[in-house]
Each structure stands twice: as structure tokens, then as C-alpha cells.
Amino acid sequence: MIMHIVHFTSALPDERIQELYIARMAQYQAVPGLLQKHYVRYENGQHGAVYTWDSPEALQAFRDGELFRSIADTYQVVEWTLEVADVVLSLREPEAAVGTLR
Numbered sequence: 001m002i003m004h005i006v007h008f009t010s011a012l013p014d015e016r017i018q019e020l021y022i023a024r025m026a027q028y029q030a031v032p033g034l035l036q037k038h039y040v041r042y043e044n045g046q047h048g049a050v051y052t053w054d055s056p057e058a059l060q061a062f063r064d065g066e067l068f069r070s071i072a073d074t075y076q077v078v079e080w081t082l083e084v085a086d087v088v089l090s091l092r093e094p095e096a097a098v099g100t101l102r
Contacts, residue, residue, distance in 0.1 A: 001035070001087035002059050004051040006071075007042060008080035017047050020074060027067055033058020047075070052087070059084065 010017055021039045028037050036052040053059040062068050071077065 001090075002053040002056055003083075003085045003087055004053060004059055005083040005085070006048040006051075006080060007046045008048055008071075008075060009046050009078040011076040011078055014041070014047075017075060024074070031058075031062055031067065034062065048080075 012020075028034060033054045034051060035054055038050040040048050040050060042048065051059070051062075053062075072080070
């Protein structure tokens with residue numbers, strides 16, 4: 001598994017970012033190889049996401065695609081950082097999280 005972590009500073013208010021997260025969820029649900037996406041707000045006021053991918057190829061295909069390219073404009077990103085890491089060990093199996101969304 002691959003973890004892709006995004007931090008960004010936006011010109012938009014928090015409420016608008018939350019609305020955009022919700023409006024774009026279906027697009028992310030259709031992305032091949034994306035196992036999970038957690039939408040986050042950091043203590044420093046930044047926003048972002050933590051993605052879990054089934055392979056490096058799936059992550060690269062996403063990064064080459066229009067949905068990824070639309071992030072900066074959609075969220076009026078002022079600056080961002082992107083990190084990628086291999087998941088070397090997980091406390092729980094991914095199936096443990098299935099069905100927890102309400």
C-alpha cells in the first residue's frame with residue numbers, strides 16, 4: 001500500500017472547503033486503486049487529505065489525471081506540500097474500516 005499525504009493552505013473559508021469536499025466525494029469514489037481518502041484539517045489551519053492506494057501505479061495514474069490537476073484551482077490553493085510513503089505495517093486490516101461511514 002501507498003500513502004499519499006497532502007497539506008494545503010487555501011484562500012477559501014473552512015465552510016466552503018467542507019462543501020467542496022462533499023461535492024467532490026463521488027469523483028474520488030470512482031478513482032481506480034484508491035482504497036481510502038481521509039479529508040483532514042490540521043491544527044495550523046491547513047487542510048488536506050490522506051489517501052491510501054493499492055499500488056504506486058494507481059497513485060501515479062491519479063496524479064496524471066484531471067481530478068488531481070483540478071485540486072489547486074478548486075480549493076484556491078496558496079501553497080501545498082505532497083508526501084508519499086510506503087505503508088510498511090498496519091495495526092488493523094483495511095476491512096476493519098468498511099461500513100464505518102454514516
